[in-house]
Amino acid sequence: MSLSIRQIGPDEAEIYRTIRLIALEGDPASFASDAQTERDRPLDWYAQGTRDAAIFVAFVDGQPVGMAGLFVPDRPKTSHIGTIFGLYVRPEQRRNGTAAALMDAVISLARTRVRQVHLGVAVDNCAALKLYHRLGFQTYGTEPRALHVDGRFIDEHLMVRFLDKEDR
Numbered sequence: 128m129s130l131s132i133r134q135i136g137p138d139e140a141e142i143y144r145t146i147r148l149i150a151l152e153g154d155p156a157s158f159a160s161d162a163q164t165e166r167d168r169p170l171d172w173y174a175q176g177t178r179d180a181a182i183f184v185a186f187v188d189g190q191p192v193g194m195a196g197l198f199v200p201d202r203p204k205t206s207h208i209g210t211i212f213g214l215y216v217r218p219e220q221r222r223n224g225t226a227a228a229l230m231d232a233v234i235s236l237a238r239t240r241v242r243q244v245h246l247g248v249a250v251d252n253c254a255a256l257k258l259y260h261r262l263g264f265q266t267y268g269t270e271p272r273a274l275h276v277d278g279r280f281i282d283e284h285l286m287v288r289f290l291d292k293e294d295r
């Protein structure tokens with residue numbers, strides 16, 4: 128098994144669609160977007176997604192096994208904040224350090240562009256919470272009923288990591 132991680136571009140929209148739909152179908156409670164809506168999106172929408180945000184994909188033997196995204200707003204008053212979204216690793220690839228490696232790649236890019244990174248995570252997502260705590264994220268608030276999935280309300284912890292307060 129050889130793991131590689133890289134940012135993908137608009138010409139790789141099919142890869143983005145593939146791993147994104149696997150994530151939304153496999154773990155609907157972990158994401159605000161829903162599979163049905165994104166399944167119906169044209170390929171161009173995914174290509175635009177790679178322009179609007181930095182999309183990192185993890186590959187094993189050439190196949191996409193995970194992803195994570197970084198969005199940076201262009202409005203001057205909020206452009207110091209990056210939002211990490213869509214972190215996902217396929218079940219058969221989990222507990223191998225893939226998510227940690229994806230987060231490393233995202234945060235390395237974030238260091239060059241923003242001063243802090245934010246993310247949201249379901250309060251009962253123990254695996255992701257443990258990862259984010261390990262990576263130095265702290266909870267600054269909790270959004271009640273952030274998601275409504277299959278008749279269930281899901282609260283989300285809102286987390287931040289201040290990149291400009293760290294020793295590199």
Ligand SMILES: CC(C)(COP(=O)(O)OP(=O)(O)OC[C@H]1O[C@@H](n2cnc3c(N)ncnc32)[C@H](O)[C@@H]1OP(=O)(O)O)[C@@H](O)C(=O)NCCC(=O)NCCS
Pocket residue numbers: 154157213214215216217220221222223224225226227228247248249252253254255257258259261
């Ligand atoms: C959360 C998720 C991304 C972790 O991916 P992963 O590749 O298995 O994570 P890693 O192997 O890089 O684990 C890194 C650390 O995270 C923590 N962790 C990951 N999975 C865990 C689990 N099932 N239980 C407890 N801790 C876990 C551990 O601290 C782990 O370090 P360790 O293995 O040295 O103990 C993956 O389980 C997933 O895709 N879940 C569904 C989607 C999701 O929840 N995304 C996050 C949305 S906010």
